[in-house]
Amino acid sequence: KAGVTQTPRYLIKTRGQQVTLSCSPISGHRSVSWYQQTPGQGLQFLFEYFSETQRNKGNFPGRFSGRQFSNSRSEMNVSTLELGDSALYLCASSLALAGADTQYFGPGTRLTVL
Amino acid sequence: EDKVVQSPLSLVVHEGDTVTLNCSYEVTNFRSLLWYKQEKKAPTFLFMLTSSGIEKKSGRLSSILDKKELFSILNITATQTGDSAIYLCAVLGGGSQGNLIFGKGTKLSVKP
Numbered sequence: 001k002a003g004v005t006q007t008p009r010y011l012i013k014t015r016g017q018q019v020t021l022s023c024s025p026i027s028g029h030r031s032v033s034w035y036q037q038t039p040g041q042g043l044q045f046l047f048e049y050f051s052e053t054q055r056n057k058g059n060f061p062g063r064f065s066g067r068q069f070s071n072s073r074s075e076m077n078v079s080t081l082e083l084g085d086s087a088l089y090l091c092a093s094s095l096a097l098a099g100a101d102t103q104y105f106g107p108g109t110r111l112t113v114l
Numbered sequence: 115e116d117k118v119v120q121s122p123l124s125l126v127v128h129e130g131d132t133v134t135l136n137c138s139y140e141v142t143n144f145r146s147l148l149w150y151k152q153e154k155k156a157p158t159f160l161f162m163l164t165s166s167g168i169e170k171k172s173g174r175l176s177s178i179l180d181k182k183e184l185f186s187i188l189n190i191t192a193t194q195t196g197d198s199a200i201y202l203c204a205v206l207g208g209g210s211q212g213n214l215i216f217g218k219g220t221k222l223s224v225k226p
Contacts, residue, residue: 033214043157043202045214056212090156098214099146099206105156 002027004093004106012112018079021109025072025093031055032074033098034066035090037108043090048098049074055097078111086113116141118205120217128225131193135220137203138185145212147179147186150202152219157202160188193224 005024013019025032033056034046045058049068068074072093078085088110092103118139127133139147146164150157161170163179163186170177174193179186190197200219206212 042218043152043204043216045204045216048214056206056208056214058213088155092157092159099148099162099212102162103148103159105158108155 004091004104006089006091006106006109008109009107010110010112012114013081014114015081015083017081018077019081019111021076021078021089021091021111023074023076023091023093023106025074025091026104029093029095029104030072031094031097031101032068032072033092033094033103034074034076035092036060037088037090038086046076050097056099081113083113085111087111116205116207116213116215118203118215118217120201120203120220122220123218124221124223126223126225127193129194131224132189132191133193133222135188135190135201135203135222136185137188137217139203139205139215140184141205141207141215143207143212144181145206148204148206148214149177149186149188150204151199152202153199160201190222193222195224195226198222198224 031050033048048056066076088108090108092105094101094103121136149160161177166181202219203217
């Protein structure tokens with residue numbers, strides 16, 4: 001069974017631009033969660049989508065948004081990029097909601113904001 | 115403010131030692147506590163705990179939750195160099211839209 005895939009793997013943007021990251025979950029998984037990891041803040045939870053609805057949400061500004069499609073693939077969008085948005089963005093999928101089931105992580109997208 | 119605190123922040127042991135990693139939390143509307151292992155890039159899910167006093171085991175790893183004292187421990191027996199990693203604890207809590215709050219992690223180094 002294929003694992004969680006994320007595209008692109010690496011991305012370089014400049015301040016003020018916007019970016020869209022994609023996550024394809026394991027087949028049959030309906031939950032996709034997004035995380036931001038930085039050396040200073042560690043791993044932080046962004047949001048979770050389940051059956052196309054946002055179910056859980058972390059403490060990030062509205063510039064961070066997401067959506068999930070009917071095939072469970074999810075996209076995360078960051079608008080008006082700031083230098084501090086440089087991070088590794090991870091997504092994870094699970095059959096049930098995060099916190100209630102085993103999660104499987106993708107390899108991440110490394111975003112650099114210049 | 116909700117928070118998850120892990121201790122120690124780092125730990126160096128020798129192969130064969132037993133280690134105990136700690137995770138304490140103050141999170142509103144606790145739902146579950148999760149442990150992850152992160153070696154290079156993406157974390158690997160280890161355990162999910164929701165009930166006090168019920169030990170979860172997977173090989174040499176085990177974990178237990180105390181909801182009265184608001185903490186969890188992760189035990190690793192007979193450590194191996196392959197156990198070297200950052201171990202992350204996270205707690206799912208919050209209102210109608212839950213928030214998964216992570217600790218800073220414990221960096222475990224196992225020396226041969």
